[in-house]
Amino acid sequence: MANKTQFIGETKHSCNDSCCSESSAALTQPEIPSCSCCSPEDSPTDADRNHTGHLDEEADAIEEHCDCCSHPAAPATAKSDISVNNFTITGLDCGDCAIKLEKGLRKQEGILDVKVNFATAKMKVTHNHTIIQAAEIAKIVSSFGYKASLINAINQQSQFHKSVFTVSGLDCGDCANKLEKHLSTLTGVHSANVNFAAAKLTVEHATTDSAIIQAVSQVGYKAEMNTQSIQHAKIQEEWWNNPKTQATIGSGIILAISMILDWLAIGDIFIVPLYVLAAIIGGYSTAKSGFYSMRSLTFDMNFLMTVAVIGAFAIGEWGEGATVAFLFSFGNTLQTYTMDKTRQSIRALMELAPAEALVVRNGLEQKLPVEEIVIGDHIIVKPGERIAMDGIVKNGTSAVNQATITGESLPVEKTIGDGVYAGTVNEHGALEIEVTKIATDSTLAKIMHLVEEAQSQKAPSQQFVDLFAKYYTPAVLAIAAGIMVVPWLLFNQPFSPWFYKGLVLLVISCPCALVISTPVSIVSAIGNSSRNGVLIKGGAYLEQMGTIRAIAFDKTGTLTHGHPRVTDIISINSSQEDVLTTAASIEKWSEHPLAVAIVEKSAGLTLRSVTNFKALVGLGAQADINSQTIFIGNPRLFEDLGLDLSPYQKQITDLQQQGKTLMLLGTQDNLHGMIAVADTLRENSKDALVQLREAGIKHIAMLTGDNRQVAGSIAKELNIDTLYSELLPQDKVATINELLTNYQNVAMVGDGVNDAPAMAASTIGVAMGVAGSDTALETADIALMSDDLGKLAYVIKLSNKTLSIIKQNISFSIIVKVIFVILTFTGIANLWLAVFADTGSSILVTLNGMRLMRKIN
Structure with a gap:
């Protein structure tokens, strides 16, 4: 692979x-x-x-190898062999002891993962119980000088389940990271993922949902099950009614009054209480969260800001302390508002499908919630209404706007037998639809689920951010502590100025802007793509798409329509209409794909009555029309009949060289005409490939199981760089590996089902036309909901734009931090300026990331 x-x-x-x-x-x-x-x-x-x-x-x-010896590690552990044991640890004296215990246990054979929570004196061990048992783990812990008492044992395969929550109260990306770490150490929790940008918490656990909600509340935030997210979202839209917003406004007014009185030199007896009141009103929620942070030993930005305000008051900087509290609260309010705008892209998807539908049961029409509608029910959708369920049209014709699912700009005509999707709009004409999927299984529901999962995954660039934040914050905290006390203790320096500098460093030690720089960009980009009919499964694939330099296309159904169509009608001793009518009259009795193409082409014509129809295997067919036997088939059929085809040989050869299948029509004595059939190119295939080259693609290949002559004509028309024909599925995988060797990053574009092995072997697998196809939705890394190949160039441009904005955000965040560390030592930076820079940079990177919500040209 x-x-x-x-x-x-x-x-x-x-x-x-x-x-x-x-x-x-x-x-x-x-x-x-x-x-x-x-x-x-x-x-x-x-x-x-x-x-x-x-x-x-x-x-x-699959095996893993080590650099030093290249020996394979043990084969992958079966899920049934994995257990998770939770222990209480006695004797841990410091956080460093916990880290050393973790490292020591990780080296033991059969232990897969260890998490020691020094604050709670708990340890969670994931291990292969066929190699090492819980009692043996406890014995190993005792060899380190501690005592481990088993709390419970959880079998991974049978007990863990996943819950998704909406979280409110998160003020910054770093707070989200600390909440994630806190939850990951809890008993019964296998993994926790907090997506600050989407305000979502995903927990894989063996405990109750209420226990998770309580654990979240203990660190100062509010979690509710994701089923409540729509109602929650609507409440949050009224941002001016948010208590935090009102507190910020109140704090600002009192702070302004205090500053005016200070400027007028009114006595401290009046001014100081006002400063304190402004700090309490503006900083109450911050201090509350900071308290929870301190209690759980996860020192987030709220804790650091609280310390900064109290420290400023302690050295008599009343105005600066109140200003810090107000600016931080103001910054959080603005950031909450801007992030809410980002999250709106997914909330908009949630609100597309109606909550009710008009159902016909026992001849009566009744409004029912979609949860009560079952497969096989018939629903009525009137003009202008949104379709509530996936289904098939049973009666009526209309045009349906499918932009929400496929990104198509024009409505699509729907008639009896056509499929429709929940969330799309019925433009005109009433439709009676037979439900084929329940509400929770609709295409729209799957898109929402996959988009939310995609937004929760960390992109590669986030790894750099996490690594930087991992070392940056502790380093600055240590420096801040040193600056506060070392000059005073060792060099007889005045306490207050150095303590003040330490407070400034505390404020800028939290990398909020840096932590949020990547996820806000990823969320915005994935929301943008989903609105345009492209489903990107995660930030990793979004970033990788910008590195693609070669694309391999499957031919049939990807570059072409995937089924034969009539391309040429040549009349010889008759009119074109007569040739088509006669041919269709015979072929309507055949189920051959070529026959179907001819019958489809004759729609609207009056066909003739035929008798004595007979299929001629490998040659064609014959039937009697008006007592005359008419033949239709390949040139060999007429050669066998003894007809001289030499006068028509040039036309026959020209059409065959174009990759078309030729069918001749005539009697045993005369040729009436010829019909050419081919799997035709999609209307926008040629333009799409031109756009891809403009977007930076260096090499385009076509992979097909078709013969070289047929495939060659299509490759020539599309200006394909390399053609690989007559391939079996395993040959396609080998071809992808060859392209990877030459171009490093290669995308494979196919239908997501038949091409699954080749797509899996490529850097990025892209499936097209997957609306309604659950298999293709699951298989692909990127899914085009419609058959519009032009979306590929759009995705590449979106990826490049996303990578550019992420780099801008990361660079800007780091530069701001470095500058303020320098300014602190020079004495230029003060507390309120540090807060302004920290919250301001967070807002700026958020706004910059939100630019990805706009249409990409």
């Missing part, structure tokens, strides 16, 4: 001295820890985990 599957099949690790032992720890999916010979920092990344979903069925065949 190449490229894509290298994330799980060819992962390289840096090794320590214990690397080359034959008893390397078994590795496993779904939670991929480091191997026994590697440090935790070298473990597979989130991006790697994202890729493991491609070929779950091949996971057992």
Whole structure:
């Protein structure tokens, strides 16, 4: 397997001295820890985990290797062999002791992951119970000088389930990271993922949902089940009614009054209480969250700001303390508003499908909630209404606006037998629709689910951000603490100025703008693509699409329509209409694809009565019309009949060289005409490939199982760089591997079903026309809901734009932090300016990321 599957099949690790032992720890999916010979920092990344979903069925065949010896590690652990044990640890004296215990246990054979929570004195161990038992783990802990008491044992396969919550009260991206870490250490929690940009919390756990909600509330936030998110979203739209917003306004008014009185030199006895009141009103929610943060030992921005305000008051800087509280509250209010705008793209999807539909049961029409409507029910959709359920038109004709699903700009004509999707708009004409999917299984519901999952995944660029934040914040905190006390203790410097500088460093130690710089961009871009009929499964795929330099297309159904169409009608001893009418009259009795194409072309013509129809296997067919036997078939049929085709040989050869299948019509003595049939190009295929080259694609290949003559004519018309014909599915995989060798990053575009192996072997698998196809939606990394190939160039441009904005955000965030660290030491930066820079930069990167919500030209 190449490229894509290298994330799980060819992962390289840096090794320590214990690397080359034959008893390397078994590795496993779904939670991929480091191997026994590697440090935790070298473990597979989130991006790697994202890729493991491609070929779950091949996971057992995949091995990991070490750089130093290239020996394969133990084969992947079966899910049934994985257990998670929770222990209470006695004797832990410091956080560093907890870290050392983690590292020591990770080196033991059979232990897959260890998390020690020093604050709660709890330890969670994921292990292969066929190699090491819980009692053995407790014994190993005792060898480190601690005591481990087993709380409970959870079998991963049977007990864990996933819950999704909407979280309110998160003020910054770093707060989200700290909440995630806090939840991950709780008993019964296997994994927790907090997506600040989407305000979503996903927890895989073996406890109750109410326990998770309570755990979230204990650190100062509010969580509710995701089923309440629509109502919650509508409440949040009235931002001016938000208590935090009102508190910010009140704090600002009192602060302004205080400053005016201060300027007028009114006595401190009046001014100081007003400053304190402004700080209390503006900083109450911040202090409350800071308290919860301190209690759980997750020192987030709220805690640091609270310390800064109290510290400023302690050294008599009343005005600056109140200003810090107000500016931080004001910044959070603005950031909440801008982030809410970003999240609106998904909320808009949620509100597309009506909550009720007009159902016909027992001859009576009644309004029912969509949850009560079952497969097989018939619903009535009037002009101008949104369709509530996926289904098939049983009566009526209309034009349906499918832009919400496929991104098509023009309405699509629908008649009896055509499929329709929930959330689309019936433009004119009433439709009676037979429901084919329940509400929770509709195409729109699947899109919403996949988009939310995509937005929760961390992109590769986020790994750099997390790594930077991991070291930056503790480093600055340590420097701040040193500045506060070292000059005073060791160099006899005045306390207040250095303590003040330490407070400034505290304010700028939290990398909020940096942490949010990537997710807000990813959320905006994925929301943009979903509104334009393109489903991107995650930030990793969005970023990778911008690195693609070669694209391989399947031919049939991708570049072409996927079924034969009549391209030429040549009359010889008759009119074109007569040739088509006669041919269709015979072919309507055949089920051959070529016959179907001819009958479709004759729509609207009056066909003739035929008798004695007979299929001629491998040649064509014959039937009697008006007592005369008429033949239709390939040139060989007429050669066998003894007809001289030499006068028509040039026309026959020219059409065949164009990759068309030729059917001749006539009697045993005379040729009446010829009909050419071919799988024709999609109307926009040629333009789409031109746009791809303009977007930076260097090489375009076509992969097909068709013969070279037919495929060659299409490749020539489209100016394809390389044609690979007469390929079996395994040949397509080999071809993708060859392209990967030459171009490193390759996308494979197909139908998402037949091309699944080749798509899995490529860097990015793109399926097109997947609306209504559950299999294709699940298979592809990127899914085009319609058959518009022009969306590919749009996705590449969107990816490039996203990468550019992410780089801008990260660079800007780091530069601001570095500048303010320098300004602090020079004495130029003060508290309120530091708060302004911190919250201001967060808002600026958010607004910059939101630019991706606009249409990409």
